Amino acid sequence: MSHQTKKSLGQHFLADPGMIEKIVRAVDPRPGQRLVEIGPGAGAITRPLLQRHQTLTVIEFDRDLIEPLAAMGEELGAELTIVHADVLAVDFTELAGTGLIRLVGNLPYNISSPILFHALDHLSVVSDMHFMLQKEVVDRMAAGPGSKVYGRLSVMLQARCHVTPLFRVPPGCFRPPPKVDSAVVRLTPRDPAELGLTQPKRFEQVVRAAFSQRRKTLRNALATVCGSEVIEACGINPGCRAETVPVAGFVALANALGDVCVSEP
Numbered sequence: 001m002s003h004q005t006k007k008s009l010g011q012h013f014l015a016d017p018g019m020i021e022k023i024v025r026a027v028d029p030r031p032g033q034r035l036v037e038i039g040p041g042a043g044a045i046t047r048p049l050l051q052r053h054q055t056l057t058v059i060e061f062d063r064d065l066i067e068p069l070a071a072m073g074e075e076l077g078a079e080l081t082i083v084h085a086d087v088l089a090v091d092f093t094e095l096a097g098t099g100l101i102r103l104v105g106n107l108p109y110n111i112s113s114p115i116l117f118h119a120l121d122h123l124s125v126v127s128d129m130h131f132m133l134q135k136e137v138v139d140r141m142a143a144g145p146g147s148k149v150y151g152r153l154s155v156m157l158q159a160r161c162h163v164t165p166l167f168r169v170p171p172g173c174f175r176p177p178p179k180v181d182s183a184v185v186r187l188t189p190r191d192p193a194e195l196g197l198t199q200p201k202r203f204e205q206v207v208r209a210a211f212s213q214r215r216k217t218l219r220n221a222l223a224t225v226c227g228s229e230v231i232e233a234c235g236i237n238p239g240c241r242a243e244t245v246p247v248a249g250f251v252a253l254a255n256a257l258g259d260v261c262v263s264e265p
């Protein structure tokens, strides 16, 4: 497929057959599963997925890629459903219907975090996700407390999913090559009972406030949300910084605060 790539849409197409195979092997589609690929582009992953799985839904924003993708589906005699839309406007829950979907994609890096949060909003219909992102983002997603890159993204994702970085993908695997290293990550939804989060909205608020001023102590960063005594009662030192608090600590704080209405920080 010849196509002038569009920088504004984060178009870096995979061109390394070995790496493409490695990604498809990591996804390992099984009969009966419903796969949804975000940003199929020129079909680098779409084609081998269809050759192996025969049934696939893809979500692509670039109108110039729709017809070539449809032609690929026909050529392979596969059942390819093309959703021509901005992925952030696609209701995954509606797309899933009564079943579960597996999300796959070499994501447009400029909107990778919004896509991750969008997927979290529909997590109850997602059985797993395999995404390629900037390696630096994958590092942040998987970071633990005490790490320099542990932050809001790490906590929000790890509270809902097991985050498993799989492998690094160097720039030379893409056309055109991006300026940064990439990595493939697997996200598997956690059983909500595992962490016992009862106040998801409050959790979001506490985590946002705690990391909005990373250099402040938790006592100060959360000043508009709760007092030191609540932080202490959760077994957390109010004088520490958010980047040292484990996910379970934020869950305890949110649960302790309950759903009482407080002003936004």
Ligand code: SAM
Binding pocket: 009, 010, 011, 012, 013, 014, 015, 038, 039, 040, 041, 042, 043, 044, 045, 059, 060, 061, 062, 085, 086, 087, 088, 105, 106, 107, 108, 109, 111
């Ligand atoms: N999967 C292909 C590959 O690996 O070669 C292309 C990956 S490229 C990094 C990202 C793809 O996402 C592009 O095809 C781009 O057009 C598409 N895209 C960008 N923004 C999008 C959006 N908001 N919704 C859906 N697709 C989008």
